[in-house]
Amino acid sequence: MSLDTPGLVPRPATRPPRAARRVAGLLAIAAAPVLVLGVLFVLPVAGMVAEGFVVDGRFAPGAVLDVLARPRVHRVAWFTVWTSGVATLLAVVLGLPAAYALHRLALPGRAVVRAALLVPFVLPTVVVGVAFRQLLGEGGPLGFLGLDGTPVAIVCGLVFFNVAVVVRTVGVAWESLDPRPGQAAAALGASPWQVLRTVTLPALRPAIVGAASIVFLFCATAFGVVLTLGGVRYSTVETEIYLLTTTVFDLQAAAALSVLQIVVVVALLALAARLRATPDPTAQRAVAPARAVRRSDAPVVVATLLVLAAMLLPIVTLVLGSLSVGDGWGLDNYRALTTAGDDQALLVPVTTALLVSLRTAVDAMWMALLVGIVVSLIVTRRSHSVGERRVRSTLDGFFMLPLGVSAVTLGFGFLITLDRPPLDLRDSPLLVPMAQALVALPLVVRSLTPVLGGIDDRQRQAAASLGASPWRTLLTVDLPVVWKPVLAACGFAFAVSLGEFGATSFLARDTNPTLPVVIFRLIGHPGEANYGMALAASVVLAVVTAVVVLGVERLRVPGVGAF
Amino acid sequence: MLALRDVTVRYGDATAVDDVSLDLASGQVLAVLGPSGCGKSTLLRAVAGLEPLESGSICWDGEDLAGTPTHKRGFALMFQDGQLFAHLTVARNVAYALRLRRTPAARVAARVRELLDLVGLSGYDDRLPGTLSGGERQRVALARALAVEPRLILLDEPLSALDATLRERLAGDLRSILHAAGTTALLVTHDHEEAFALADRLAVMRGGRVVQQGAIDEVWREPVDEETALFLGYARVLRDAAARRVLDAAALPPAYAVALRRSALVVDDEGPLRAVVESARVTPELVRLVVGAEGVGSVDAVAPLGGRVAPGDEVSLRVDVTRLAVLAITP
Structure with missing residues (x-):
């Protein structure tokens, strides 16, 4: 990154260097988060990339190409693309009716359902994997379909996660969509279907494309759910990196795959950003009041109910499974959580792992928030010169990088770069929280920037003209608007950290594991008791996450969770 | 002709339109004049079929429209700010209703040209609404509303989003266009100048009720009470x-x-x-x-x-x- 000021501010020397001073100030404020991200993100990822390109101290890019030519790699890449593509399509198709029904119609209980829909999205991936195995596996309610361990199961799992993303992103846009163009079209003779096709969908296109691209990204980098449902047989790029690192110890191949993934994901992100940059007609508009349900809404409402039921099914199965003991019902699986499992499956009791998880989440939360707030303030302030704007948008892109790099790559990078002086963090209790904070950072920034960016700069100018210092302006103008989104971002960071599995699976030690890691260990271990414990632990983790997320939802921050 | 009988519209507990009866003969322009919040826009939306009636009836040529959805009423609605479709060009906006009816392309093109001529915007075909001024947008909206010769055109404060000089000019144009097309129009406005400039008949509305109606000069000469007079x-x-x-x-x-x-x-x-x-x-x-x-x-x-x-x-x-x-x- 070239951040030296003079080169970026082309202006005649006769003018007072006010713009240059502004840029310098901006860079000074940005220095801290840039440093944090540089050390904790760029360094590990670069180290990981180097692992692939440098063999025995020599630069040898040929090895990477060799890896990419392997038939198995081709299979893995194709599998990643088609499962993600199908899952994205399904998520959009299933999500659109629900987005309409839950955000546009005055359905009874829609507030509750909307809140509940946030839960699947932040539900730990391992938990969802376990729930789907319970649902589709032998003896499960849908076991007769024979889908356990098939790509269909993986696609189902991916759809389960991402329908909520579509419902939320598109729903929020739909909610704030001005109903009057549609009414104008109806008055011109357009039937409801024609209104949808010619007016509503074109207006929603930015939101739908944005949702689809982000869902595709989530699917293509999904880890926990693919690993638990696909095992070794069906592998995506993300799980393949994990398997190559932890079981085959082919670090070079893993690094090559990581490089491939970074390139593809960054390209996708750039594409998504371009699509988002097209003016979004739904931005900054009042929320239209929900309409009473009519008889003609029946198909939409039924479709929505079916989607909701399908989403509830794995969760219910999971809860029932955790409560079943032998032939009856009981809490034995939950009582077993104070033990280390059958056959010494674990080194510590599950309850200890829960405490570790909570402690880790608190640490990850404040780290993500600290960096996130500074970053959001930096990227949303209005630029006064071309140079300043360029610096800001460069910083914006830089801070979004973690969104583009998979958690597994990050964890792997941490493992191989932060293990030697000057920065030996192997034994630091902050290693795992730092990785998780980086995973949560883009989410925090995305929650805060729309709100901060939505504040009319003239409000700040008005405050300043009345004699308020910049600090005072921040307190009077920004703070009242932003405290709720900040709390919401806290909750999100906390929930993301609780469920984080990709990076944590590399970094957590067996003596100090987090709950998702423990659950994964348990389902990999033989023994019915261990499996029962995994179910119970999944329920506990799901409940904790759900409580946090529903708390966030109560804050009623508009647009939270819409990416 | 349009006939409203004892029309009442409620939002929850609030009565927006209270027992309103109005008649509008074909070819005439009726202005509903009232302060903001008097329920006039709700009345317009009810006629368009966008608000359900609590009681009463809206009839066209004796046929009750209760079961007829908006898109089958044949009433064009022109919003205060035009509500052009931002993703369509001017020509596509004007042609919108024609294309819905699968009109042959040649006829569509001819009609669009004719309408853009009528509103004084020839040559604007390929412009996007975002590049137009407020007055131009209103003209396009009017052309779009007139495209399929609606049996009634509903105008919601068509001029009030414009500045004073533009308003005066467009008011004259609008009146002559409506008369030239022989269109029946129902107009709601809070601006008595706008009402006088466009309408033949006037209904004064206050607190959800019509307090006076009649030919425009009649109402002007004999306001029914002090508030109406003011x-x-x-x-x-x-x-x-x-x-x-x-x-x-x-x-x-x-x-x-x-x-x-x-x-x-x-x-x-x-x-x-x-x-x-x-x-x-x-x-x-x-x-x-x-x-x-x-x-x-x-x-x-x-x-x-x-x-x-x-x-x-x-x-x-x-x-x-x-x-x-x-x-x-x-x-």
């Missing part, structure tokens, strides 16, 4: 002795209340009313005065330009009977 642009309402004094000076029979426009009293040496000038303000057309008139109190008056009237002067006033309205109210 809303129609009358400056003051005099009562009792003051009213009798003014009517007497105008040689009209006495009444309890009379509404005066600002130009109802004119400085004239032969005039029967004596007054002392309190303030004077010169305008391009005439001098506007506030005078303390004998037996009347403080009222507005006008003097011709160049008359050199100053505060403190004693003047005589005559009454211009075309500039006042006797109100049919009693104490």
